[in-house]
Amino acid sequence: MKESTEDRIERLQAGGVIDMHFDLPMDLYEKRERKDVLATEFLPEFEAGNISVIGAAIYIEDRYLPQKCLRVALDQIARLYAETATSDCFAICKTYREIQVAKETGKIAFLITMEGVEPLGTDLNQLRVFYELGVRSIGLTHARTNAAGHGGVFAASGSAREGLTAFGREVLHECETLGVIVDLAHINPVGFEEILSITTTPPIVSHTNLRGYYDIERNISDEQIKMIGERHGVIGVNSILVSPREEESTLDHYVDHIERIAKLTGIDSVGIGFDFFDFIYRQWPEAKQKELATKFTTPHFIPDLTNHSHNRNLTRRLIERGFGDVDIEKILRGNWLRIFKEVL
Numbered sequence: 001m002k003e004s005t006e007d008r009i010e011r012l013q014a015g016g017v018i019d020m021h022f023d024l025p026m027d028l029y030e031k032r033e034r035k036d037v038l039a040t041e042f043l044p045e046f047e048a049g050n051i052s053v054i055g056a057a058i059y060i061e062d063r064y065l066p067q068k069c070l071r072v073a074l075d076q077i078a079r080l081y082a083e084t085a086t087s088d089c090f091a092i093c094k095t096y097r098e099i100q101v102a103k104e105t106g107k108i109a110f111l112i113t114m115e116g117v118e119p120l121g122t123d124l125n126q127l128r129v130f131y132e133l134g135v136r137s138i139g140l141t142h143a144r145t146n147a148a149g150h151g152g153v154f155a156a157s158g159s160a161r162e163g164l165t166a167f168g169r170e171v172l173h174e175c176e177t178l179g180v181i182v183d184l185a186h187i188n189p190v191g192f193e194e195i196l197s198i199t200t201t202p203p204i205v206s207h208t209n210l211r212g213y214y215d216i217e218r219n220i221s222d223e224q225i226k227m228i229g230e231r232h233g234v235i236g237v238n239s240i241l242v243s244p245r246e247e248e249s250t251l252d253h254y255v256d257h258i259e260r261i262a263k264l265t266g267i268d269s270v271g272i273g274f275d276f277f278d279f280i281y282r283q284w285p286e287a288k289q290k291e292l293a294t295k296f297t298t299p300h301f302i303p304d305l306t307n308h309s310h311n312r313n314l315t316r317r318l319i320e321r322g323f324g325d326v327d328i329e330k331i332l333r334g335n336w337l338r339i340f341k342e343v344l
């Protein structure tokens with residue numbers, strides 16, 4: 001009997017789905033007075049979407065810089081550990097083996113990542129501390145300039161012409177020595193090339209969209225995609241910057257981003273970095289939403305791809321667009337697992 005589409009989705013997702021960028025620690029920190037946030041607000045969607053690994057990103061908002069930066073970063077990690085301990089559904093993982101064990105025992109794995117090295121200050125010793133706490137992927141910058149380098153702006157040009165600082169290069173060297181994945185999301189174009197020229201491990205871009213569809217420096221160009229492909233890296237496709245136009249911010253256009261990367265470098269370079277942000281955005285007062293629009297851009301959320309339970313819509317659309325099982329499984333988890341196996 002022919003397998004139904006729903007059964008096929010079920011089978012393809014059963015092995016797990018990996019999202020390499022989620023602002024979870026930041027939200028847990030903001031809700032630090034509450035209990036069981038993870039189990040009540042996130043677990044149902046993770047389970048409905050067959051999530052197996054989440055890249056849980058430490059990110060420090062401007063308002064905490066510079067004095068409270070380190071403390072907030074540590075508190076974000078503390079909340080993740082405390083919330084993880086309240087349920088046997090989760091595990092914070094530091095190695096590929098631990099990720100495998102989490103899957104075998106039916107747990108959702110968190111891989112702690114850092115988006116912008118502001119918490120390190122200019123002290124490489126702090127990197128060692130965060131490594132011991134479980135940080136296993138680091139992107140040097142968010143959109144701003146820090147001690148390591150410069151972020152790409154939310155415009156077609158205008159970011160710093162300089163690349164990394166000496167500290168930025170030291171951080172990368174230490175990441176490679178310790179076994180921390182180097183993430184190129186957000187870095188400015190000069191810094192992007194410099195990172196590739198001085199590292200040897202497979203690079204990732206945890207969450208990004210394509211300049212070919214949304215031409216801002218925060219996204220990546222076809223040239224940059226090819227550079228990642230040549231180094232056997234993986235690019236996680238972001239769900240909130242697929243188009244500058246709201247009406248083009250659709251699931252189909254999300255799949256266009258996937259298709260374009262696959263055409264440029266092959267399917268082995270495509271992963272998921274949803275960057276689901278709708279749930280945080282909705283919690284913000286209007287003034288803060290406006291501030292985001294002024295500072296960066298107005299995010300256009302894809303209506304049927306705004307949280308982890310919506311994974312199934314993506315898998316269904318990949319099937320409808322003619323992707324085969326092997327390729328879909330690489331996108332959903334296989335390519336990220338290869339990176340974890342090689343680096344962690």
Ligand SMILES: [Zn+2]
Nearest residue numbers: 115185186207
């Ligand atoms: Zn980001």
